[in-house]
Amino acid sequence: MAITVHLDRMLAERRMSLTELSDAVGVTIANLSILKTGKAKAVRFTTLEKICRALDCQPGDILLYEEQD
Numbered sequence: 264m265a266i267t268v269h270l271d272r273m274l275a276e277r278r279m280s281l282t283e284l285s286d287a288v289g290v291t292i293a294n295l296s297i298l299k300t301g302k303a304k305a306v307r308f309t310t311l312e313k314i315c316r317a318l319d320c321q322p323g324d325i326l327l328y329e330e331q332d
Contacts, residue, residue, distance in 0.1 A: 267327045270299040273318050288313035 274284060281299065285292045290310055297303045311322055318325075 265329055265331050267329060268298055268301045268303070268325060269327060270295070270314070270325055273320055273325055274299075277318050279318070284314070284317055287317040290314075 274281065281292055281295055284290075285295055288295075288310065290313070294303075298306060311325070314325065315322060
């Protein structure tokens with residue numbers, strides 16, 4: 264099982280850069296990049312809430328659970 268992150272897709276759909284998102288949510292570009300590339304081990308609910316607010320989306324638009332074979 265794995266959680267995949269679709270932050271890059273949401274950013275593209277919203278025509279927003281990682282820098283703009285960083286400014287909007289108060290999270291460093293480096294930390295957002297780690298999340299975007301799927302290398303994050305955890306994400307705080309407060310951070311997820313800020314991202315969803317900035318991108319006008321739901322957590323399920325960013326995070327997807329998939330079973331692996």
